Amino acid sequence: MSSHMCHESDSGTKDVQNIQTAQFKTMNKNVNSSCDSGRQSQHKKAKKDHGSTPATLGQKADVKDGALEKDAYSVGHERSIEVNVAMKKQAKKEAKSTHVDSHSSQQHLISTSAAEDENSEMDLYRGEEEIEQELIEKHLSKSVPPVAVGESQSSVLAPEDLQTYSKREWKGNTTKSRLIRKGYETIANIFDLRRVRGDNYCALRATLFQVLSQSEQLPAWSQDPDIIKIESDKDLIQDWQFPFESKRSKVELMEQCLELLKKRLQEAVQCKSPMERELICQQVFVGLDEEYELLEALKFLMLRNAIQLHSDMVKGSDVPEFCWLLFARDTSKCPQTLLTNHLRHVGFSGGLEQVEMCLLGHSLQQTIQVYRLYKSDTEEFITYYPSHHREDWPCLCLLTEDDRHYNALVPKSQTSTKFNKYGRPMWNQPSGGQSYITTRL
Incomplete structure (x- = not known):
């Protein structure tokens, strides 16, 4: 019996080493031990508690007064799911703080705005960055109800x-x-x-x-x-x-x-x-x-x-x-x-x-x-x-x-610039010295 238990213990230790990772070694140790105990109990129904590991016994000791014993494999499986969910949540949380995720969100925002504006007029002349910024501003402005005609709605901007x-x-x-x-x-x-x-x-x-x-x-x-x-x-x-x-x-x-x-x-x-x-x-x-x-x-x-x-x-x-x-x-x-x-x-x-x-x-x-x-x-x-x-x-x-x-x-202000009767400006010399304006006004 003793040698058989040692054999089972060695097998359980090897299973734990194969499953656990460096980051979650301590967290997964009890879970794997519980899973091992669950598998032993299924094969040896007559000896229900025979293959339990110290970790499983520790779990039983934690059960409060008169509570029914849960299946060890189910508990271990549920905890494994919880650990995996926690790991995924943590990974997502870290990814959201990275530049890649920020860029991806921005691209999604731009593509969404572009899809909504697919029937609007095409802008063939401005730079890509300016168009991208305008799409972002349009998307943000949709969440604010307009109260008056503003600069963003004007097709001729302020001076x-x-x-x-x-x-x-x-x-x-x-x-x-x-x-x-x-x-x-x-x-x-x-x-x-x-x-x-x-x-x-x-x-x-x-x-x-x-x-x-x-x-x-x-x-x-x-x-x-x-x-x-x-x-x-x-x-x-x-x-x-x-x-x-x-x-x-x-x-x-x-x-x-x-x-x-x-x-x-x-x-x-x-x-x-x-x-x-x-x-x-x-x-x-x-x-x-x-x-x-x-x-x-x-x-x-x-x-x-x-x-x-x-x-x-x-x-x-x-x-x-x-x-x-x-x-x-x-x-x-x-x-x-x-x-x-x-x-x-x-x-x-x-x-x-x-x-x-x-x-x-x-x-x-x-x-x-x-x-x-x-x-x-x-x-x-x-x-x-x-x-x-x-x-x-x-x-x-x-x-x-x-x-x-x-x-x-x-x-500009009439105080700083003079204009002739046809509305044409009277020239001032540019700061660079020679004027490149060679056409008579």
Whole structure:
């Protein structure tokens, strides 16, 4: 009997050594001993207590008065489960504090936000980090009920210092980074930056913002009583696509867009202070249907102006130089193909090209003055769209880093910067010494 017990004891010790781990050696010792006792009791039912180990006896001693003895194997198995659960919980707790888990959570947050916004407009121009940060902010903002139109909802942000923006966004030391920073430095003492939402409407949006925020008198085209009547162009309108749904016909919807544009222009011109104009802009540029109705109205003005210019070309009348470039393209030989291949896609799958920026300025009877930062050390640093009326049409100032995305430029305080009667700034020499602005204003 004694030798048999020794044999069982040696077997139990070997089983314990195979199961236990270095981290939980002490914790698992009693559990394994109990499991060993349970297996012996199943094989030797007649001798119920014969194969019990000291650990099992210790468990029995701990049983309080008259309590029924539990099956040792069940207890050991339950404790093993408890230990495994505890180990898993501890591992999860430690993993959550690691950088990998934090990164994984952030990626999950981004992917969730991206899935929710899969039908929204694509941003083709901004950096990956900026897009990622915007997705995170959108996700967090959903938990807070909006009480008013705020900065996060605006498609044109508040004024920002150009130097501050430049240093934050162009930190590198590459040739392009230095060139872009140089361009920002050249105009930093004249303008502040107003960042515009970076979708395929950005050129139209930045231009419309400048029109509403700076116009002091109505342009001649807006005073035409027939401006909102498009019956003669209804055949072209059938190919139009709108970024919003409506039960109205396309002709009725476009007339509504033009009426709204005319109304907003009149309101802006009647404002008595820049603050009143700013309030109008805050009401318009919030990404709702009204904003897109105004942008579509600008596109239709471009189409109507293209029809007139093409007619003048056919008659042999004088037309601006950009018209020859506009209608020389294989994809825009006439107004119909211009609409089909270009204008109807603006805002959806593409933006405005440079020659179309000329058409936009000509349609509004405004000179769009663009600071092209990637050409800051060339004569093309400042480009006018179009250039033939820059002395007598009001000037709207935009900024681009790549001829794709456009932001708006607003003058700094009149006490620090002087402007001529056309709204153009009187230049100050940049801190670097030589000025790279070679185009006459």
